[in-house]
Amino acid sequence: MARIIGDYTGTTWEDFLVLPGMPPEDSDLTPEDVDLSSEICGVKLKLPFMTAAMRSVTGKDLALAAGKLGMMAVAPRGLTVDREVDIVKYVKDNAVEVGDIESEYDPTTVRDDDTLNTALQRARKTGHSNIPVVTRKSDFVGMFHYKPSRHDNMEPGTPITDIMKKYNGNGNMPVCRSGMGDEEIKRYMDENDLRMVPVIDEVGRLDRLVFKQRDDAYKVGAAVDTHPGWEKRAEKLIEAGADIIFIDTSDAHKKFAGDLLEKYKKLFSKGPPICGGNVVTPDGFQYLVDHGADAVKLGMGPGSICSTNDVLGVGAPPFWSLVEVANRRDEYARGGHYVPLIADGGIEGTSDIIVALSKGDFIMGGRLYVCFLESEAERMDRHGKIYPKGMLSEDEIMAMKIFGEGSREARQTTGNMRRYAAPNSKEGISTIQGVSGWVPYQGRFKPGVERQAMAVKEGIYHSGAVDLPTYREKAVLIRTSEKAKGTSSPHGIDLIGD
Known part of the structure; x- marks a missing residue:
């Protein structure tokens, strides 16, 4: 398994670099040949990337674009049931079978x-x-x-x-x-x-x-909450063709999440796998797995629009959390059952992805994908005027708006008042745990994600691996000092280009 040099207590993705290594001596592969294909609970994907179940990020267009590239978008449960179902149906209705x-x-x-x-x-x-x-x-x-x-x-x-x-x-x-x-x-x-x-x-x-078409039909995930009525939503999403159901709650190390998992397995014993989350500790992972989770999503607080750590003082640094949970996962896997991990939150760029994939099976991004044309975000032009999706030509877009599902903006719309509340809370809690903001526009989804994938391939190639399983076995990560971080990106010059 991946080896870590240095103390990883309290660390995030950018605290580490991957040391270069030697590819197999008999290999003449190039970075372009690195295989990023992954599998989660029997669902095969070409890329280990997922889009977050956020209303400002994932809608029909982004979900279909993700499916075409062999990654997975997760439809937000903050939408009405019908609108979430429409996203799943849209992907499946537009899917092209192998050979077509x-x-x-x-x-x-x-x-x-x-x-x-x-x-x-x-x-x-x-x-x-x-x-x-x-x-x-x-x-x-x-x-x-x-x-x-x-x-x-x-x-x-x-x-x-x-x-x-x-x-x-x-x-x-x-x-x-x-x-x-x-x-x-x-x-x-x-x-x-x-x-x-x-x-x-x-x-x-x-x-x-x-x-x-050479690959399997496009894949798409869909989220449910833990509140009364989730069963009907799950049933309709499964009927629409969702490949994986995701529990969407900020802290799933709670009885209501365990109860949901057990009930899901009884009601939908022949349905798609279910991913539990979010948790940040080995005990949280074990709790979800013991109650039936097929995969587990990690993260509480590191997202760009999440203020849980600041407001509540609760959560965990993402890399520390991933390493600790991955160790428990590997122990559990010795019994014959491997549970995939999804690193959700705090992923700002390709170097973070490469570090996260040394221990995790997939990464999930919100800010990482809201910047693309196909996202559901509002758009701003060069004069600061704001437009809804579809009302501004792509050549005029300067920035895209993202809002957290725990933000005031999210709570002012139907669907997410209760995301951060226990199921027996009628009104939801009053504490705001998210913000809204703008990110620079980055063009269309396909070329943007392909650039990300190419950078990840190059990073894995330089580590001495040619696919993700080998990378997780061979990777050696070293903790960097604050001073060293300053030399990890261009410095000491006035930049004139990228």
Whole structure:
């Protein structure tokens, strides 16, 4: 298991760095080849990332975007039952089964007189790694296949025609013709083991791109609270196709959480797995597992919009909590049952993700994902004017608003007055345990998450591992001093770029 150098008492993610290590000597893998696929209670995901069950973060668009990338969004239980169910249905209704094909009729393209710089800008904005190259008349002349490890280090002014894969019309590149039906295209892709194929018309102009789904249907989680009526919500979410049910309470080391778990297992014995949380101690973990939790979510207070630690003086530093609970999890696993852990809260960037995954199985983020176009956040333009989602073009967005589920703003809307209260409390408690704020806009979800994933892959590669199980076995983390933290990021200069 991952080894820690130094005292981890009272620590958070940024208190540690991962030491570099040697990959297997017989391996010629690159960072791009690092495997981030993970499994939680039989649900397979391509990325170990989850979006938080927060109303300013996760809605239909973000949940679908997450599903397409092979990660999991968690629908907020602060919504009405019908609205939460709609999120789950939206993901499942738009899911594409393995082997099915999808057509993109207005694909992102670059012109044959463009440079690499233009192609990189479009790849980073859209998240597309396969970009057709066309002439002014839309004649298809080749494909640009974006590979960060190669193209990010090339001269930006390089003509795109020097680095694209050229199409000469004589069979040097697989293409389909406009007259072919979907079944014929699918058969052609199967026979040639193609993930993507351009479709061109009778005079050689690009008609569309066709993609084949290689992965399982999109996954989505959904949250329930611990108050009366949770059973009906859970039933409807399960009927809609939720892959995992999450208990959404700030402190689950309480009898009401244990009672819910036991009742869930009786009512929905053939239903999806249930994740208990949140807890921050080994005893809290053990309590949830003993009452039937299939996975456990950790965190109380470290989230960017959470003020529980400040207001109540209760909680735990996130890395200390994860290490302590992971030790108990590993002891428990010796009995033959492994319980996945989700690190929820305080994850600010990719270095935090890499540290958290040394002991945890997944990370969950709110601020980490509210910054993207697809989130449910209100938007601010450069003049400080605020707009609801969908009312401001993406080129005009400067910042996105996030509010905590324990904030005053959350409590002024239907659904979350009781999140921080015991089930027998009619009005909920009066103490505000969250805030609202703005974060810089970061563009679209797909390219943003792919950048995160690439950075995590590189970090794990430098640790000497090529997948997450190996990383958790080999990782060596070292505690850094306050002075050392100052040298861990650019310092001593006036920054002029990123």
